[in-house]
Amino acid sequence: MVDRIPSGTRDFLPDEMRELRAMTDRIRAVFERAGYGEVYTPALEYETTFARTNPSASGPAYRVFDELGNVLVLRSDMTIPIARLVATRYRDAEPPFRFSYFAHAYRSVRPQRGQSREFLQAGIELIGATAPEGTAEVLTVLCNALDAAGLETYRVGLGDASLYPALLDRLGVDPDRREHILTELANGDFVGLQKEVDALRLDPEDAELLLRVPQRRGGPEVLQTLPGPLEAAATGMRAVHALLAPEVANRLIFDLGLVRGLGYYTGAVFQVYDPAYGVPMGIGGRYDELLGQFGRPLPAVGFALNVERLHIALTSEERGRSRRQLP
Amino acid sequence: MSELRIAVPRGALFAQTLELLDRLGLSTREVRENDRKLLFEDVGIVTMRPSDVPTYVEAGAADLGITGKDVLLEQSERDLYELLDLGYGDCTMVLATVAGEDPAAEALRRLGVVRIATKYPRIATRYFLETGRQAEIVEVKGSVELAPLTGLAEGIVDLTASGATLRENGLVVREEIAHSTARLIANPVSHKLKAPAIDALLERLHAM
Numbered sequence: 001m002v003d004r005i006p007s008g009t010r011d012f013l014p015d016e017m018r019e020l021r022a023m024t025d026r027i028r029a030v031f032e033r034a035g036y037g038e039v040y041t042p043a044l045e046y047e048t049t050f051a052r053t054n055p056s057a058s059g060p061a062y063r064v065f066d067e068l069g070n071v072l073v074l075r076s077d078m079t080i081p082i083a084r085l086v087a088t089r090y091r092d093a094e095p096p097f098r099f100s101y102f103a104h105a106y107r108s109v110r111p112q113r114g115q116s117r118e119f120l121q122a123g124i125e126l127i128g129a130t131a132p133e134g135t136a137e138v139l140t141v142l143c144n145a146l147d148a149a150g151l152e153t154y155r156v157g158l159g160d161a162s163l164y165p166a167l168l169d170r171l172g173v174d175p176d177r178r179e180h181i182l183t184e185l186a187n188g189d190f191v192g193l194q195k196e197v198d199a200l201r202l203d204p205e206d207a208e209l210l211l212r213v214p215q216r217r218g219g220p221e222v223l224q225t226l227p228g229p230l231e232a233a234a235t236g237m238r239a240v241h242a243l244l245a246p247e248v249a250n251r252l253i254f255d256l257g258l259v260r261g262l263g264y265y266t267g268a269v270f271q272v273y274d275p276a277y278g279v280p281m282g283i284g285g286r287y288d289e290l291l292g293q294f295g296r297p298l299p300a301v302g303f304a305l306n307v308e309r310l311h312i313a314l315t316s317e318e319r320g321r322s323r324r325q326l327p
Numbered sequence: 328m329s330e331l332r333i334a335v336p337r338g339a340l341f342a343q344t345l346e347l348l349d350r351l352g353l354s355t356r357e358v359r360e361n362d363r364k365l366l367f368e369d370v371g372i373v374t375m376r377p378s379d380v381p382t383y384v385e386a387g388a389a390d391l392g393i394t395g396k397d398v399l400l401e402q403s404e405r406d407l408y409e410l411l412d413l414g415y416g417d418c419t420m421v422l423a424t425v426a427g428e429d430p431a432a433e434a435l436r437r438l439g440v441v442r443i444a445t446k447y448p449r450i451a452t453r454y455f456l457e458t459g460r461q462a463e464i465v466e467v468k469g470s471v472e473l474a475p476l477t478g479l480a481e482g483i484v485d486l487t488a489s490g491a492t493l494r495e496n497g498l499v500v501r502e503e504i505a506h507s508t509a510r511l512i513a514n515p516v517s518h519k520l521k522a523p524a525i526d527a528l529l530e531r532l533h534a535m
Binding site: 110155157188189190191192194215217218253255271273274275277278279280 | 385386387388404406407408409410411412510514515516517518519520522523526
């Protein structure tokens with residue numbers, strides 16, 4: 001009989017560990033140089049800590065009882081534990097705070113899809129710095145970390161979580177329909193979005209706007225010549241862009257359709273892509289309301305990279321590069 | 328080599344999909360002439376079963392794909408963009424039972440649960456859950472019409488275009504569950520990184 005391990009978990013052997021370790025060491029050096037001190041928090045937290053934020057699909061999936069009957073969860077990300085840490089350990093300290101982490105998080109998986117129940121995240125949180133300066137700083141550290149990881153063809157999608165909801169508000173879409181529309185958008189169902197928008201019986205120009213906006217993505221030209229209601233909503237993205245060095249700005253894809261499922265994002269949202277790999281390798285964004293729920297209202301921004309996915313993208317990039325070098 | 332790779336479904340949607348690609352200016356002659364070959368790198372076409380299309384597109388092994396809404400409903404948890412309703416491949420997901428007094432209704436009334444054979448277990452499960460009825464879903468891979476005729480199940484959930492196969496087997500449609508047509512889907516990362524090529528294709532599709 002062979003002892004199995006749970007689906008969605010795996011063992012790591014020395015060859016792979018050596019490569020992963022070398023990559024995380026290079027990323028750690030970038031975080032340290034930028035002033036982001038490494039922290040570690042317990043893998044187990046009280047369920048009440050995670051319950052403070054909006055429930056979302058990617059919330060904690062594993063619950064256990066301790067010997068007193070308290071419900072504990074395995075953390076599903078590091079942002080919430082760090083928000084708790086700032087509100088407790090740094091209650092009276094002067095912001096901003098810069099923290100980095102290399103820690104495993106735990107989520108549920110869908111069968112047969114190669115998803116991980118346990119995955120290593122590398123990330124930073126910048127707490128107490130507002131947009132656009134804080135956002136620009138974090139995007140810069142993100143690109144430096146991806147460069148250090150050895151990736152050459154990565155791109156970073158930049159959107160704004162408040163942009164589409166603001167557009168719906170301006171057009172006076174009622175709250176019921178609004179939820180439906182945002183759900184279709186988050187699911188990437190543009191056919192469903194079209195049906196929802198048709199049902200609103202808006203002025204044709206406004207309806208066209210609701211359908212076109214989430215498909216606008218590309219270079220900085222995306223932010224130019226925006227129709228009226230979007231002008232204001234795009235100022236945030238323009239301000240971030242204006243602060244970035246060219247080597248960071250050139251990595252960006254401005255994406256008006258980028259909406260993240262994670263409940264706590266309030267402004268800028270990012271997603272990390274590589275043409276060598278079909279799924280995003282990391283996410284991030286502003287969460288200006290989250291710290292307030294822990295009693296220390298501070299604006300904040302951060303990102304989390306999935307280390308295993310970075311490694312997959314890196315090996316695919318290297319394979320592509322060596323293929324091109326062949327005669 | 329073409330910039331975009333498109334997953335094309337063999338089977339019921341195959342002919343109309345190739346016609347559409349022809350009108351878009353892709354050369355599908357080699358695809359038509361060769362039904363063993365699967366990968367046509369020069370024109371950016373890969374052919375496969377319709378139900379495999381979301382798998383390849385989600386993983387980024389193809390940038391775009393064409394498949395039925397029925398397949399997308401059955402695999403609704405996949406991380407994909409559904410870009411366009413292509414309009415062809417019209418069919419309906421139905422609940423059907425043998426003609427005459429409805430055995431499914433009788434089973435529900437007298438036994439409290441109805442046995443349903445289907446190739447779409449997730450759509451069937453969801454439908455009975457949402458309509459507040461208990462059902463035991465039996466998954467079969469082949470001709471599902473056989474199930475109610477042999478006593479394997481009282482009803483079937485299946486896709487029908489004209490209803491001819493149902494009629495030939497003495498079955499009648501009791502309820503319509505969902506309407507399906509061919510859809511254009513995209514890998515979310517390709518949708519961002521190959522935006523100009525994908526948008527140009529969409530533009531031409533809209534213009535048709």
